[in-house]
Every structure is written in structure tokens, then in C-alpha cells.
Amino acid sequence: MFARRRFAVLKNLLEYVGIEPGRLHFSWISSAEAEKFQKTVAAVTEDVKALGPAQHMIKDIRKVA
Amino acid sequence: MEAIAQKIREAAKRLLSEGKVDVVIGYAKGTVPMREYPYFAYTPEEAENLTWSSFCCNNLALYTIRRPGRMAVVAQGCVSRNLVNLINENQFKRDDLYVIGVNSPGMVDRRKVQALFPGKTITEVIEEPEHLLVKGQGFEERLERKKVFRSNCLTCVQRNPVISDEMIGEVGPEGHGGNIDKVAAPWEKLVPAERWTEMQETLKDCIRCYACRDACPLCYCHVCFVDEAQPQWCGKTQDEADVATFHILRAFHCAGRCTDCGACESACPQGIKMRRLTSKIEKDIRALYGYRPGMEIGAQPPMSLFKPNDPQDFIK
Numbered sequence: 001m002f003a004r005r006r007f008a009v010l011k012n013l014l015e016y017v018g019i020e021p022g023r024l025h026f027s028w029i030s031s032a033e034a035e036k037f038q039k040t041v042a043a044v045t046e047d048v049k050a051l052g053p054a055q056h057m058i059k060d061i062r063k064v065a
Numbered sequence: 066m067e068a069i070a071q072k073i074r075e076a077a078k079r080l081l082s083e084g085k086v087d088v089v090i091g092y093a094k095g096t097v098p099m100r101e102y103p104y105f106a107y108t109p110e111e112a113e114n115l116t117w118s119s120f121c122c123n124n125l126a127l128y129t130i131r132r133p134g135r136m137a138v139v140a141q142g143c144v145s146r147n148l149v150n151l152i153n154e155n156q157f158k159r160d161d162l163y164v165i166g167v168n169s170p171g172m173v174d175r176r177k178v179q180a181l182f183p184g185k186t187i188t189e190v191i192e193e194p195e196h197l198l199v200k201g202q203g204f205e206e207r208l209e210r211k212k213v214f215r216s217n218c219l220t221c222v223q224r225n226p227v228i229s230d231e232m233i234g235e236v237g238p239e240g241h242g243g244n245i246d247k248v249a250a251p252w253e254k255l256v257p258a259e260r261w262t263e264m265q266e267t268l269k270d271c272i273r274c275y276a277c278r279d280a281c282p283l284c285y286c287h288v289c290f291v292d293e294a295q296p297q298w299c300g301k302t303q304d305e306a307d308v309a310t311f312h313i314l315r316a317f318h319c320a321g322r323c324t325d326c327g328a329c330e331s332a333c334p335q336g337i338k339m340r341r342l343t344s345k346i347e348k349d350i351r352a353l354y355g356y357r358p359g360m361e362i363g364a365q366p367p368m369s370l371f372k373p374n375d376p377q378d379f380i381k
Contacts, residue, residue: 001371018261059306
């Protein structure tokens, strides 16, 4: 419940700085909800695949080291 | 301004000689113009160095943290709000604090002043009620104070201290007329790709000196997440990923606590506008939870509170 507030702010902030909305997902799944878990994971994977590889927040260690 | 400064000195001298407080935290005149700095007066003689001007940009609430004994703080609106924040976060007791309240005239951005005189050295700035008389070798110009305000002062909503044990000067109007909702979160109107570019543009000069964190009265963790080595949450390089991580997380740590005092921007040696990030959170907290930090002693911080009907459309 505390996390819900924090996630709400964090999600808005990350979208505000330009992280694509589809990359960030929140879900509330109980350990008894196997089917919901399976469906959510499939949906997240599909969404992220559709967006393609991440463009931001990538550190190339060969460039900075 | 000078009349207020004189009254602050008198109050400080009285408090110190009566032994009511161990230290008076205020501002002293910098060695160069427009650089007033935090000053700690422990004796009535030292209180003579206190001042009050348009360049009191540091947030003095910062210096009350983990300070033993009784302290008096010269507080305008934002400083008093941060003091309330700290009391609410159990950093010290209200009884250990004596607030010397001052109505904030709105502080001036030294960078905006300097930008009007490119390549010239300003040697003196004389305060007038609504103007600043800026002097240097071979030039002298009178500026309207409001034109060179710090941007957070323009949209201020609380110029008078929210708590005060003694008020210096008159209680004045609360705002300067700017509307924070119109200027907060400037990247909201852009599409995601542009937002990222804009953020990179804003943060490109960051040298990771952490002056923004050090000047912030919200930052009092014993070990900051950027200094932690095991695990290392955030890389130490100036790579865009590391710089962005630092600024995004720093802003997020201020969620529900930031009073928009502008100390971070004033402290930045590179002139980075990190309020473009923090103002978004400040705005969200107001919109989502109807909360303005530091307005009232005893208020529960929104991030350590929940209501059954909090917004949750983003949770699938």
C-alpha cells in the first residue's frame, strides 16, 4: 500500500524523463494466481519486444572505463 | 534589507548573551558580491557578522541536522518549511529550535545578474527595496529585483515562515505572482524521445560533485546511495547513464518532501536546472495526494502513508 504511492510517483517520473511507458509494468499477483502471473509475464514480454532494445540508460563499459 | 539585517543581529546578540541558544545560524556577507554564505554565530560578537540580503540562497535548515544543543535559525518561508519537515521526520525537537522568522523578499539568481554583464566583473551590489544597484569598473546599473529572481522564488507560495518564535520585520504577502503549475515539469508536453534528449541536454554539464545533494536540507542519510560501494547503486563515471541515474534517484528521494527552495540550483557550480526534475514530483504529489511539504507540524509525509482509494490505474 505504501509501495503503491511510491510506484505511482516513480512511474510518472520515469515516463517524464523519457523512458517509454511500455517498459515499466506493475502488477499485483498473489502466489495463488499462477494463471495471472503467466499471462502478465507474457504480456510484459510482448510489450517490451514490440518496443525493441532499450536506447536509454545503457552504459557501455568499454567507453567509460 | 539593512534594517532587517540589523534586527537579525540584535535578536541574535540577545539570544546568545541570554544563553537561550548555543548557536545562531544565519547568513554572512561573502568575500565577493552576491555570494552570501551560511554563518554560525556562537558568541554575541560573532553575531555582528550576520547579514540579510537578496542572495541568501542556501537553505539553513540543512545545518540543524545532527547538531547538538539549542539552535536559532534565521528562516524565511522555504527554510521554515524544511525545518517543519525535519521536525516531522524526527530529526530534532521543536523545543531545541528557535526560529527567527523573516518574510522572504525573494532571492536573486546571481547567474541571471552576471549574465547581464558578460565579461565584466561585478564589484558591488547595493540593495534597494525593489531594485539592485550593480556596480563594477566603468559601469553602474539599476536592475529590477523581480527580473533577476531565482525561478523558484517567482513561483513561491510561502514567503512568510510557517513557524516562528520571533518575527523580524513585517509579515508580507505570500507569493510573487508566478504560478508553479504553469512552469513545473516543463518536459511534460514533449514526446518520450524528446524528453530524454532534453534531460541529457539539461544534465550534460554535470560533473558529479554532489553540491546539489550537499546543499539539500532533505539529504541527511549517513551514507548516501551514491557513496555506497557495496552494493554500488550508481556508477561513478560521467557517462550519461550514471549521471541520469544520480539525478533521477536524487529527485525521487525528495518525493513528498521537496519544498522547492531552490538550494540545489543555487549551489550547482555548473548551473544545472535540476528543478526541471524535482518540480515534476512536487507537482505529482500535490495532484495525487494533495500535499505540500512542510506546511504544518505533525503532518504525515505522503510517502509513508496510504489511503485505500489511492490512484492505481497503472497496476494491471
